Amino acid sequence: MAGTSTRNWLRAKGGPGSSRVTFLELFFDLVFVFSISQLSHALAAHYTPLGALEAGLMTFAVWWVWIFTAWVTNWLDPEKMPVRGMLVVLMLLGLVLSASIPEAFGEKGLLFAGAYVLMQVGRSLFAAYAVKQASASNYRNFLRISTWLIVSGVFWIAGGLLEHEARLIAWLIAIVIEYAGPASGFVVPGLGKSTTADWDVSGAHMAERCALFVIICLGEAILVSGRTFSELPFSGLTAVVFVTGFVGTVAMWWLYFRFGHERAAHRIEHEAVPGSLARQAFTYAHIPILAGIIVHAVAVEFMFSHPHESGELGIILSVLGGPGLFLAGNLWFKGATSGRPPLSHIGGLVLLLLLGFVAPFTAVYVMGMLAALVMIVVAAWEYRSLGGHATVSTLH
Numbered sequence: 001m002a003g004t005s006t007r008n009w010l011r012a013k014g015g016p017g018s019s020r021v022t023f024l025e026l027f028f029d030l031v032f033v034f035s036i037s038q039l040s041h042a043l044a045a046h047y048t049p050l051g052a053l054e055a056g057l058m059t060f061a062v063w064w065v066w067i068f069t070a071w072v073t074n075w076l077d078p079e080k081m082p083v084r085g086m087l088v089v090l091m092l093l094g095l096v097l098s099a100s101i102p103e104a105f106g107e108k109g110l111l112f113a114g115a116y117v118l119m120q121v122g123r124s125l126f127a128a129y130a131v132k133q134a135s136a137s138n139y140r141n142f143l144r145i146s147t148w149l150i151v152s153g154v155f156w157i158a159g160g161l162l163e164h165e166a167r168l169i170a171w172l173i174a175i176v177i178e179y180a181g182p183a184s185g186f187v188v189p190g191l192g193k194s195t196t197a198d199w200d201v202s203g204a205h206m207a208e209r210c211a212l213f214v215i216i217c218l219g220e221a222i223l224v225s226g227r228t229f230s231e232l233p234f235s236g237l238t239a240v241v242f243v244t245g246f247v248g249t250v251a252m253w254w255l256y257f258r259f260g261h262e263r264a265a266h267r268i269e270h271e272a273v274p275g276s277l278a279r280q281a282f283t284y285a286h287i288p289i290l291a292g293i294i295v296h297a298v299a300v301e302f303m304f305s306h307p308h309e310s311g312e313l314g315i316i317l318s319v320l321g322g323p324g325l326f327l328a329g330n331l332w333f334k335g336a337t338s339g340r341p342p343l344s345h346i347g348g349l350v351l352l353l354l355l356g357f358v359a360p361f362t363a364v365y366v367m368g369m370l371a372a373l374v375m376i377v378v379a380a381w382e383y384r385s386l387g388g389h390a391t392v393s394t395l396h
Contacts, residue, residue: 009130011077011202021208022078028069028087029212031094035062036220038101040297045102047298047314054105054168056291058112060175063290065094065119067283068145070209072127074201075138086126093119109167113160117153120178124149141194144186152177182279201278210282214256217293221249224297228304237307237365244368245300251375252293252326255382277336285332292326299368307365316359319367323375324352344381348374 039062043055069090076083097115100108128142152174159170185193225245232238299318302309309315327345335341351374359367 009076009080009083010134011075021205021212024078024084024087025073025209026212028091028094029066029216031091031098032062032066032213033216033219034095035098035101036217036294037223038098040220040224040294042102043294044298044301047318055294057168057171057175058101058104059291059294060179060287061116061171062097063287064175064178065097065116066213067210067286068120069123070206070213071201071283072123073209074205076127076130083130086123090119090123093122105164105167109163110157110160113156113171117149117156120149121146121153140191141186144188144191144194145181147188147191148177148181148186182283203278206278206282210286211257214286214289214293217290218249218253221245221252221293221297221300224300225249228301232304238304241300241303241307241365241368244303244365244372248296248300248323248368248372248375249293251372251379252296252323254379255326255330255375256289258379258383281333281336285329285336288325288329289333290329292322292324292329294322295325296322298322299371303365303368307363309364310362311360312364313360315364316356316367319364319371320352320356320359323371324349327352327375327378342382342385344378344385347381348378351377 039055039059042058043052045051046054069087073083073087076086078084078087093115097112097119100112100115103109104112124142124146128139128146131138131142155170155174155177159167159174162170185195187193225242229238229242295318299315299322302315302318306312306315327348331341331345331349334345352371355367355370355374362370
């Protein structure tokens with residue numbers, strides 16, 4: 001009976017609707033709407049090299065806890081009550097994690113670290129228990145993952161107890177350990193090493209989960225524009241900045257969903273060893289995509305608050321860096337899933353680099369308009385290069 005119960009916690013692979021993203025998974029993602037909002041506000045409020053490093057580290061952490069959960073729910077069925085209970089607990093911990101982001105390097109460091117470690121280790125141990133009777137290889141895989149997360153957890157908790165630079169160093173060590181895990185196969189003495197064959201994922205489910213996370217991030221950029229615009233007196237300049245931010249966000253949506261998401265879903269669903277492609281295209285390549293959207297949201301805030309500023313390196317980096325990171329992430333993502341890195345994205349990165357030479361002499365809002373124009377050019381270029389449509393046949 002125990003074996004049957006455990007097997008009942010798994011998704012029915014290959015059945016109708018087996019790759020469907022459930023409403024509970026969408027509900028779970030609501031916590032990360034809050035996380036992304038907190039990250040963009042934290043970066044804008046502490047826009048210094050140190051503040052950027054701290055925000056970057058927390059972005060890596062938030063993405064990692066989300067993508068690991070996406071992998072787990074690729075195997076486990078959220079419609080089963082034990083799995084549902086796990087996700088609800090993770091939501092509560094995720095809310096604590098998100099709420100502590102603004103003071104993660106202050107008074108709430110231990111709260112941030114504790115919530116993060118409980119989410120990572122608790123979910124991984126639960127998954128190991130859930131698959132134990134159904135799949136010996138996946139059971140060993142989750143034991144390896146749990147071991148790595150426990151080791152990194154020591155540094156997370158130690159960092160929460162430390163202060164200032166010592167906390168940052170401890171957490172940097174922790175995040176390096178966690179990100180090295182998948183690349184090393186989570187090798188553990190006595191338990192061996194995971195192979196990509198062990199990661200038999202549903203490509204359609206993974207692609208849809210990541211697409212929904214990108215929507216969350218793009219939604220935050222839209223909210224920043226709308227909220228700031230509503231709080232300022234109306235003028236021609238604020239209207240121009242509002243439209244500029246909106247157009248830049250729409251261009252990002254167009255580039256990812258019109259020419260990336262569907263092809264990736266098709267490719268990974270028909271891949272002989274989907275785990276390897278999923279690790280590269282979804283686990284890692286989406287990090288600069290996420291970072292680019294967050295930085296773009298911060299840049300929109302700066303365009304509203306300092307429209308006529310020029311020569312400020314930090315603001316220039318946000319205005320050009322957001323689109324640059326987004327294009328670099330899509331270049332990686334589309335190259336991994338199609339085998340042909342899009343020339344349009346390389347061209348777009350070159351154009352943004354060239355804009356960097358005139359940026360010190362250009363008003364921020366004008367630079368924002370030029371950056372948005374580059375994104376439109378890249379989208380039009382890719383649209384034309386694919387013959388005016390993006391079909392799965394472009395994979396072959």
